[in-house]
Amino acid sequence: GENVEQHPSTLSVQEGDSAVIKCTYSDSASNYFPWYKQELGKGPQLIIDIRSNVGEKKDQRIAVTLNKTAKHFSLHITETQPEDSAVYFCAASRASNDYKLSFGAGTTVTVRA
Amino acid sequence: DAGVIQSPRHEVTEMGQEVTLRCKPISGHDYLFWYRQTMMRGLELLIYFNNNVPIDDSGMPEDRFSAKMPNASFSTLKIQPSEPRDSAVYFCASSGGPRGEQFFGPGTRLTVL
Numbered sequence: 001g002e003n004v005e006q007h008p009s010t011l012s013v014q015e016g017d018s019a020v021i022k023c024t025y026s027d028s029a030s031n032y033f034p035w036y037k038q039e040l041g042k043g044p045q046l047i048i049d050i051r052s053n054v055g056e057k058k059d060q061r062i063a064v065t066l067n068k069t070a071k072h073f074s075l076h077i078t079e080t081q082p083e084d085s086a087v088y089f090c091a092a093s094r095a096s097n098d099y100k101l102s103f104g105a106g107t108t109v110t111v112r113a
Numbered sequence: 114d115a116g117v118i119q120s121p122r123h124e125v126t127e128m129g130q131e132v133t134l135r136c137k138p139i140s141g142h143d144y145l146f147w148y149r150q151t152m153m154r155g156l157e158l159l160i161y162f163n164n165n166v167p168i169d170d171s172g173m174p175e176d177r178f179s180a181k182m183p184n185a186s187f188s189t190l191k192i193q194p195s196e197p198r199d200s201a202v203y204f205c206a207s208s209g210g211p212r213g214e215q216f217f218g219p220g221t222r223l224t225v226l
Contacts, residue, residue, distance in 0.1 A: 032213065043117075043204050043217035044156070089156065099144050099213045100169060103156040 002027040004092050006104025014112050019077040021107045023090035026071070030092040033066060033073045034101070038087045047088075048075070080111045117218035119205050125224045131193040134221045137186055138207030146215060147180055147190050148204040156204075162188065195225045 003026040013019045025033075031052035036044035050057045050064045050073065057064050061080075066073040077084055087108050091101040118137040126132055138145050146161040160170040165182045173180070177196070182188040192199055202222050206215040 034214065036217075041219075043206075043220050045217070046214050049214065093213075099146075099208050099215065100158060100161065101215060102158075105155045 002030055002092055002102035004090060004102050004104045006090050006107060008107060009105065010108045010110070012110045012112060013080050015080055015082060017080055019075075019080055019084070019109055019111075021075045021088055021090065021109075022072060023074070023092075023104050024070075024072040025092040025102075027092070027094070028068075028071065029094050032093045033064070034091050035062075035064060035075050036089045036091065036103075038089065038106075040086075044089060077109075080109075082111050082113055085109055085111045117205055117207050117216055119203075119218040119221050121221060122219065123222045123224075125226065126195055127226050128196055129194045130225075131191065132195045132199075132223060132225075134190040134203050134205075134223070136188045136190070136205030136218060138188070138205070139209070139216055140186070142207035142209030142216075143185070144208040144213075144215075145182060145188050146206040146208070147188070148206065148217075150202045150204060150220070151200075159190070192223075195223075197225045199223060200225050 006023045034049035037047045038044045048062050048064050050066050061078045063076045087106045089106045090104040093101045120135045143164050147159040149157045159172045160180045162182045180190045202220045204217050204220045206217045208215045
């Protein structure tokens with residue numbers, strides 16, 4: 001099955017700086033890579049996703065890059081704000097077959113004011 | 114839409130008791146997923162349904178766990194008998210449409226004493 005590794009496990013950044021989270025996956029057939037943000041006491045919320053037919057996608061301060069050859073993808077948050085503090089999860093799946101997601105272990109991001 | 118609805122939000126029970134967790138997916142979604150989240154194991158997929166039919170239950174830890182989806186708007190996850198190691202947050206998620214994004218409910222925090 002798919003194995004997704006996520007780094008770092010914790011990340012502390014100064015407000016206004018950028019944050020980068022990296023994930024690697026094992027199954028070369030995976031072609032859908034979502035990122036979720038989980039705030040304390042809440043369920044994960046989809047913030048951005050990318051499919052294998054593109055290498056980069058951006059939505060305001062959030063961007064995701066994908067390198068299919070190396071089997072890794074990254075989340076970039078620019079101009080971080082205190083409300084960006086949360087746990088972020090990457091995931092991978094074969095969206096062409098089903099919607100079963102394999103999640104990374106999560107990154108706890110703390111934005112220091 | 115109200116999003117994915119889960120009940121109860123918190124459940125405290127004693128070892129050996131039966132526990133039933135409930136989920137109402139987003140209207141029109143044809144995939145429903147049950148996840149378990151713990152500090153040690155992260156987010157684990159337990160089982161998922163497509164059009165009310167169980168597709169993959171390979172993540173169900175043991176026979177004490179069972180899940181049903183009697184109709185498109187309701188699913189249950191039952192643990193009988195419950196054990197302290199079942200303590201976790203259980204999430205339900207649903208998905209539909211061509212993009213396949215999964216939308217999570219707020220979760221049920223289960224504590225088995």
